[in-house]
Amino acid sequence: MMELPVIGQSVAAPAKGGCASSSCGSSDDQLSHLPESIREKVHNHPCYSEEAHHYYARMHVAVAPACNIQCHYCNRKYDCANESRPGVVSELLTPDQAIKKTLAVAATIPQMTVLGIAGPGDPLASPERTFKTFEELSRTAPDIKLCVSTNGLMLPEYVDEIAKHNIDHVTITINCVDPEVGAKIYPWIFWKNKRIKGIKGAAILIEQQQKGLEMLVARGILVKVNSVMIPGVNDEHLKEVSKIVKSKGAFLHNVMPLIAEAEHGTFYGIMGQRGPTSAELRGLQDACEGDMNMMRHCRQCRADAVGLLGEDRGDEFSLDKIEAMNIDYASAMEYRAQVHAEIEAKLQAKQEQKAQFVPLSSLHPQRKYRSVLMAVATQGSGVINQHFGHAKEFLIYEASSDDVRFVGHSKTELYCSGGDSCGDEETTLQKIIRALEGCEVVLCSKIGYEPWGALEAAGIQPNGEHAMEPIEEAVMAVYQEMIAAGKLDETEDVAYAHAS
Amino acid sequence: MALQIISACVNCWACAPLCPSQAIYEASPHFLIDPKKCTECDGDFTETQCASICPIEGAILNSQGMEVNPAGSLTGIPPEKWQSVMAEIRAR
Ligand code: SF4
Ligand code: SF4
Ligand code: SF4
Numbered sequence: 001m002m003e004l005p006v007i008g009q010s011v012a013a014p015a016k017g018g019c020a021s022s023s024c025g026s027s028d029d030q031l032s033h034l035p036e037s038i039r040e041k042v043h044n045h046p047c048y049s050e051e052a053h054h055y056y057a058r059m060h061v062a063v064a065p066a067c068n069i070q071c072h073y074c075n076r077k078y079d080c081a082n083e084s085r086p087g088v089v090s091e092l093l094t095p096d097q098a099i100k101k102t103l104a105v106a107a108t109i110p111q112m113t114v115l116g117i118a119g120p121g122d123p124l125a126s127p128e129r130t131f132k133t134f135e136e137l138s139r140t141a142p143d144i145k146l147c148v149s150t151n152g153l154m155l156p157e158y159v160d161e162i163a164k165h166n167i168d169h170v171t172i173t174i175n176c177v178d179p180e181v182g183a184k185i186y187p188w189i190f191w192k193n194k195r196i197k198g199i200k201g202a203a204i205l206i207e208q209q210q211k212g213l214e215m216l217v218a219r220g221i222l223v224k225v226n227s228v229m230i231p232g233v234n235d236e237h238l239k240e241v242s243k244i245v246k247s248k249g250a251f252l253h254n255v256m257p258l259i260a261e262a263e264h265g266t267f268y269g270i271m272g273q274r275g276p277t278s279a280e281l282r283g284l285q286d287a288c289e290g291d292m293n294m295m296r297h298c299r300q301c302r303a304d305a306v307g308l309l310g311e312d313r314g315d316e317f318s319l320d321k322i323e324a325m326n327i328d329y330a331s332a333m334e335y336r337a338q339v340h341a342e343i344e345a346k347l348q349a350k351q352e353q354k355a356q357f358v359p360l361s362s363l364h365p366q367r368k369y370r371s372v373l374m375a376v377a378t379q380g381s382g383v384i385n386q387h388f389g390h391a392k393e394f395l396i397y398e399a400s401s402d403d404v405r406f407v408g409h410s411k412t413e414l415y416c417s418g419g420d421s422c423g424d425e426e427t428t429l430q431k432i433i434r435a436l437e438g439c440e441v442v443l444c445s446k447i448g449y450e451p452w453g454a455l456e457a458a459g460i461q462p463n464g465e466h467a468m469e470p471i472e473e474a475v476m477a478v479y480q481e482m483i484a485a486g487k488l489d490e491t492e493d494v495a496y497a498h499a500s
Numbered sequence: 501m502a503l504q505i506i507s508a509c510v511n512c513w514a515c516a517p518l519c520p521s522q523a524i525y526e527a528s529p530h531f532l533i534d535p536k537k538c539t540e541c542d543g544d545f546t547e548t549q550c551a552s553i554c555p556i557e558g559a560i561l562n563s564q565g566m567e568v569n570p571a572g573s574l575t576g577i578p579p580e581k582w583q584s585v586m587a588e589i590r591a592r
Contacts, residue, residue: 066514077554
């Protein structure tokens, strides 16, 4: 047995101790290359900081119903599919209702830092409703960050309005930079009082998106670019998109999987266009990694999502419930500040601990083991604290000799839906196993007997021994156990021939 | 002469602000066009604005009662394909 205490061990780190990757050591280092001014803006934004998403909450309000383009993965009976998962319908709010709801949520969930408008259509296709909401909120809850998402068509026209309302984060969905590719994604746009179809429409949309991106960057507004990965349509092309948007100053590029089901009645759903597998998605994200920092924890939240990423407490804030709440806004804001300060202190402590994190490879430079993907069930706070059967999604971490790295998340259906059926839902379990493809370990607080057997049979080792432990430490501990048990020995000959 | 919004409308609000004649109003269960006010955009635009932005095929009829955007014209989904996939889903 090897003893490899990693955290906090006082071994002098080698000058370049295995830290070639930008994401070495801390999963939040995806932000480390950013200028201080940007980091300051994003460090407590759950959508932009992997670290923050364990602690801070966000909400969306659905005030903007109209849209001015058509995407082949969207059915306008439902919410904008750029930001939400398809097939979802949010309750449309008036700006006044949205303001009330935001203040109520911010008073009830003090971890809240961000309010976004992302639908249910395109926020800039309903500019009056969108900007009225922002204007009022920047006055009544100045500590809440505001952000907006758009397909980009009307961006150049509204950039100055966006800057005026102190919105410092904008998300643009950019699926292509080539009109020929665009025509396969966007059948039409509405532009200057006309519906324009095909390549001509796509060309205008692309031009507007790129112009909007440049104008936002020029005004110092942070821009995240979202892309929907559509296998066979834009998957290869997105590598170029990633390069271009980065060179123009977008600070994050987030590749999301196409979700296409016939039931949603979308073009892609009906025509049988498939979405990417988890492995294909990770592959593209990896390929773009050199170009740009990726945001792998994005959940494609619905247009009225409330709470921590991966959770939705929207039901607690229906209009009649808000009406019944009695809120002291001023003291709510004070309490928020206090809660945020506590979270900051916690994150600071975590960061310091990580600074002492010693890459395994520096302790055993002669050995290089292959990396291992592990799935983690968590409800937040950065620890393993969820029962396998209650997990709606798993966070995927990659452990290697150099570090533990967050690489994405896999959505699943609930394995245990309660009641008698719990435990013999063969198909759901099979779906989960498919979603965890490529993972060798699944870490959770507890797991039932039957899924345990099925996972093992599929080559995924369930592990409930690290309940309530910090995720990254637990993943590293399991990785070391695997090394110690000789499970990673097949590459033991890959020695550091060129090591100092 | 007037256009008409029928039950396929999904209440997306896109059309109403574009109407040069303020003929479109929110109503239940769906938006409506006041036939006395609708000018078919004559004199203002070459294309009827509501029908040019409406994303839903079949939601708007012209003065002859014909769909301005018939099935397949906006989504690109061939109507036969739509029918067969929907039949498949129902059969499940
Ligand atoms: S921009 Fe959003 S609402 Fe508009 S068509 Fe695309 S996915 Fe749908
Ligand atoms: S056709 Fe023109 S005038 Fe008539 S309702 Fe539509 S937008 Fe208004
Ligand atoms: S644009 Fe079409 S679907 Fe939307 S409200 Fe008008 S008629 Fe209804």
